[in-house]
Amino acid sequence: MSIHEWFKRKQKAKEPVQTRERLDIPGNLWVKCYKCGQAIFSRDLEANLKVCPKCQYHFRLTAGERIRQLVDEGTFKEIDPKVRSRDFLEFKDSRPYAKRIEASILKSSLSDAIVTGTCQIAKQPAALGIMDFSFMGGSMGSVVGEKIARLIELACEKKLPVIILSASGGARMQEGIMSLMQMAKTSAALGKLRETGLPYVSICTDPTTGGTSASYAMLGDINIAEPNALIGFAGPRVIEQTIRQKLPPGFQRSEYLLEHGMIDVVCHRKELRLTLSRILNWFNER
Amino acid sequence: MKDKSKKLSGIMLDFEKPLQELYDKLDNLTAVSDEGKLEMTEEIRLMEKRIESARRDIYSKLTPIQIVQVARHMKRPTTLEHIDSIFTDFVELHGDRNFADDPALVTGIAKLDSRSVVVMGHQKGRTTKENIYRRFGMANPEGYRKALRVMRIAERYNKPIISFIDTSGAYPGIGAEERGQAEAIAKNLREMAELTVPFIAVVTGEGGSGGALGIGMGNRVLMLEFAIYSVISPEGCASILFRDAKRANEAAVAMKITAPDLLELGVVDEIIKEPIGGAHSDGKLTSHLIKAAIIKNLDPLLKLSHRELIADRYNKFRKMGVFLED
């Protein structure tokens, strides 16, 4: 076997698209792992933090699930729950943007692609932002940008460390240039946080790409990634079309970024809370 | 005029085709006149006037996708050409001091009249060979890191920064990703927000996404009349949202990417008029108009303190976004 063949065998077939609905159907007791095909009893999957016990594939989580997994029970206090998107460009592709927002709110019971608030993690206070991919692919529009900027400003005021979990395909095209400007807004806010001397931990989950990666997701004092998350600026398809070359195995995955020096820690979901508490504790020591 | 008609004829955009016929007539008149058979001065003058007014007419009602074509025009003046016309004593500075020099993004020191400034911008090529060397103005992480390095020089010596934006986006390549394209742009955004010197960004051609914004967080953002500025190219938007790259014209309309749209949204502060027929019809005049706008916008910024300049920039970008809250 040549090394090329060996690599080919190691390469997985196309990543299947996962939908939340499949897991939410009541009575759907068995879930098939999207990666290895293993049938997993729903309750076991939940108990395992939605990580496949066989292949360690990390299923995508909702903001609610993240809070339950990471935050001390009952300590999460949401801020700005009423900030909502507005279709100010009257943007229409296959559906009007206004309708898309409505449908996403109904489907996810979120107001937009991020939930922000204050919380405690292992008794240590923090300002926490959690993106939710199920809301329009976690795309960053005015609301995501505004809620992040406010979260950071609140952190500056209350002297809290900031943690943001990203799960986002990038900027929200339906808001045109305004979504691009959110990159500037959030990064500028992080500059203030830094001037104030407060720490920022960024956690990249699957996926963290486009405008999200090119702003707050890559600016952590410490950048953490969940295993095998897609993280990068340009989409793999765009790169392939531009350079007309096959991409190397594992390209733009967490482990690849770690190897290239872009990520501090690749952290299994089981270790995430512990790792965060250690980091917060390290910063908190006076 | 004769020279000009020849130069333009090869590179006419679709919507400029009506001008071709007039140019042909002009060429005939000039030929007859040159042969000395007939005195045609008056007819030539009239034909030139007709061309001028036809051009003015065409350019006064361009659609967004036509403006995209003008913004990407092969003969549109490039950053180095603007630098050459606007500034003196330019010394190009190369390299990010880490990995490489990026020819897709040029930086340097120069004089704006008697004032020392730092200049930078995306650099497209004119020929295929040049464009391959310049990566069509699509910068690698090294370009953004070089830009930041040179911005720091500006800050250290208290000199204003002027940037020229003309890129379809940051380069999508394997190496660019491996060396942290996202991180390079993100870091520039954070650091630009905190610069203690006046900063003017001018969108001269294509303002493509994060690759444009990566050198674009000026206290003032100016934009040429037929430049574009968008979160994704119309083709990219069309292929994702409309599932058909050929519907770029619809995407161009929907995304609001023209200078008047962006002025209304508050993303740019001022539109710089282009010569009739677009910047490519008179590069020198375009540079001259840009220079006047830079000077006008720079003057009030020079009176601000370091702290005021940072606050001015922070507030400018902090305000951006449209949402509901009840």
Ligand SMILES: [Zn+2]
């Ligand atoms: Zn599995």
